[in-house]
């Protein structure tokens with residue numbers, strides 16, 4: 001067969017993600033054109049193409065060998081120079097990467113399209129940053145504290161369990177998740193692992209590196225995603241890999257600029273691998289089965305996935321976890337959600353979704369993307385591009401316009417919250433003063449709810465929606481330094497506790513079983529447990545709540561539990577919490 005036909009076969013295999021087979025074809029091509037003595041440019045092309053295939057397999061040394069051979073013959077071969085930079089980047093030799101991109105931008109300016117110039121500039125900046133970090137000894141330190149989710153087979157098992165949910169198209173919001181049967185609070189909906197996860201340090205000693213590490217995290221998430229996508233292309237015959245591609249493709253949709261333009265993929269692409277019926281792998285025709293899947297996971301497409309689908313949540317005081325999840329990314333947000341999510345961080349970063357309210361078959365499922373126990377303005381600030389129009393947001397929007405006193409109390413609350421970090425450094429007297437201010441505010445809102453003509457007519461759950469805007473404020477009431485004394489509960493302390501119970505009830509109305517609600521109840525009850533005041537609460541009808549809190553405290557402060565055990569226990573506490581509505 002003519003050499004050119006073999007090269008074309010290699011290119012075709014490469015385009016279909018069969019990199020190893022493509023490498024074999026390029027090998028043969030190089031051999032033939034070398035024998036034929038048929039033009040240096042063909043040998044250069046053979047080596048350069050093979051280098052590109054090695055890059056895809058992350059075999060950087062092999063790729064470097066090939067580009068070196070190509071560049072010996074033609075030192076100005078643009079593609080080989082770019083591939084050399086990529087191989088060196090893979091080998092973390094950033095200084096050389098910087099040199100190459102600088103020279104490309106300088107010497108090839110006239111030949112480059114705008115898009116390449118942009119690409120090269122970005123790569124140059126990235127390499128310079130990494131080079132600097134390496135020199136300062138920071139990069140390795142940083143990298144030590146980042147980790148990719150361990151995934152022995154190259155791609156994680158995205159969904160571990162998928163229960164009574166289905167994807168459907170939604171007006172205005174593109175796609176959403178719906179219940180396929182009536183649900184009770186606590187019912188398990190699905191359990192998902194991230195496609196990629198990185199742990200990002202937010203502080204190291206006294207040095208704040210959060211901005212840098214956030215952008216670094218973004219790059220790492222992107223790199224990991226690219227790796228998984230490449231791996232998936234390499235193994236298309238494996239259904240789990242194909243699932244990964246469909247999921248990423250789904251997440252990369254052009255939403256929100258062109259709603260409804262992406263397919264709503266069949267739920268079978270979210271079937272946990274372990275639950276696939278035997279023989280399915282043979283039945284699947286990955287190339288034909290999903291009409292929207294294309295091999296166009298360009299840098300910008302993947303960047304869209306990273307930007308729009310990142311889940312970030314605080315790990316602890318020193319780091320934060322950032323990840324991308326498939327099915328969870330398709331559920332819409334509400335400020336009165338019917339789903340809660342818990343994150344397990346033991347063996348892998350797993351998110352568990354449960355119904356937290358009764359849900360009818362066919363209803364849409366929503367969870368809260370961020371803290372919703374704060375005023376409307378603050379909620380909108382968390383996610384400026386999402387203008388939530390749930391019933392709670394609409395009601396609050398109307399009320400803050402019609403009742404100025406409510407708006408000003410909410411504003412005071414937010415201002416007070418901004419000072420939170422300095423709160424612990426205040427003198428006991430100043431702390432007590434601030435705490436009193438916050439109690440006064442909460443009481444004023446309670447008074448408004450009872451006496452203001454626009455508020456007193458609200459239904460019970462709507463009043464709780466308003467109370468829930470002040471939850472952050474309530475947390476200041478839990479200041480341990482000022483907590484209950486050993487001696488008997490005084491009347492004013494009891495009334496403060498009642499305020500906290502009101503807050504707990506409001507949290508249950510808005511988002512029962514949420515981690516914030518659990519943490520707050522746990523905090524409150526550990527305080528009560530420490531003070532040994534249980535007996536004193538019983539006569540006041542507060543012991544039921546007390547027992548709930550006690551259980552939660554035990555769960556939250558207990559020794560490291562196995563994932564399955566936590567799942568079981570969380571089920572129990574969700575029901576416990578919701579059952580007390």
Ligand SMILES: C[S@@+](CC[C@H](N)C(=O)[O-])C[C@H]1O[C@@H](n2cnc3c(N)ncnc32)[C@H](O)[C@@H]1O
Pocket residue numbers: 173174175176255256308309328329330331332333334385386387388389390
């Ligand atoms: C993680 S996606 C959710 C799935 C999305 N509907 C889709 O089909 O890809 C988040 C996007 O959905 C839209 N969205 C989610 N909840 C919403 C809400 N309550 N109100 C308006 N838009 C919402 C927002 O545009 C947001 O950027």
